[in-house]
Amino acid sequence: MTRVFDSELAELKELLLYMGGLVESMIHLSIKSLVEREESVGKEVYGKENEVNKLQIEIDDRCLKLIALNQPAGTDLRFITSAMKINSELERMGDQAINIADASKELLKFSQLKRLIDIPLMADISKTMVKDCLDAFVRADAELARSVLVRDNKVDGLKDQIFRELLTYMLSETKHIPVALELILISRHLERIGDHATNIAEDVIFMVEGQDVRHYQKDVR
């Protein structure tokens, strides 16, 4: 392949990393607006979503052109089709951050149920998963990708813990139900962010090792 092609692949990597950074900050801000009960912080999330959406279209176009004009095969082709998948995973993570920002805004109508501990923890782990699955992709680092799969188990464990705890609040007082329900749904949005990062990590392992781990997760973890 030509030097131009190589530099275009490098640009594609940069764009995906940049998009990943935006998604991380969307997660960060949506949880910040939840914890600090600040509607203005939540609003920043919507601005970033616009940028993520524009990037998604640009990256998709670039990938199609890269394939059409360079007719890559083997590793290069797999890299570009993986980039297309990662692109849509990232956009969907952004959608989940929007869901969290929406729910946080809704929660401002109610008084606080409890100090939030596990949800911010879940968000912190999810953010490292987003960062590391992308780093694993650009560096073709299957080991790092595997560490993302392990963290997804932690996220799922936290989700179950949050569910059980909030259920006890609901059972103790019906007035807690609307708030507890929103918090449960927020934990589900974070779980889905973790799932998207896991999808990317599995794709990286497939790309690097040619080994399809998508339906063999239980062995990997």
Place this chain on the structure above:
Amino acid sequence: MTRVFDSELAELKELLLYMGGLVESMIHLSIKSLVEREESVGKEVYGKENEVNKLQIEIDDRCLKLIALNQPAGTDLRFITSAMKINSELERMGDQAINIADASKELLKFSQLKRLIDIPLMADISKTMVKDCLDAFVRADAELARSVLVRDNKVDGLKDQIFRELLTYMLSETKHIPVALELILISRHLERIGDHATNIAEDVIFMVEGQDVRHYQKDVR
């Protein structure tokens, strides 16, 4: 392109339609196991998931080979990359049907809260969305794809209606909370199936008209 290439594209279409049929039946059976409270019906869903997972890997491989060996451009290339996206959307719909089957099994531990009406209705609409987004894809029918986007609004409306109704059950009696919560989560799984069908429909419109509707849904609906 060669005749062999054309017949391989036709096979790809057939495989995706077959996979879509499996996913439809997974949705059907998971809801049947919920409504009829039959664990054995739910078990069939898990068997079909295995088949869906195998198909996902096969279709992905075929797409990569089709690109690498035929170096398509333009419409053909876009068709194959769309097939790859649709493939992963279908697999995720299958995952949601599994979530519903799991929840239905969990619900067998409790007595029935109410006769279910809106959830089966939501499932019926979702199934037509799965069928029609795939038909729209293989026939390159943007009109049919648009009708899927319209139905997604109905699904979202039903989801909100279900949420409000179940909230009243929870508020009236704390003992209803665990069952109502599972039913709310089932409605969210159906919502996600609708979202995946919508993603496919948007991709079809993009493929047919070269028009990116992914972030302009509000105008379309």
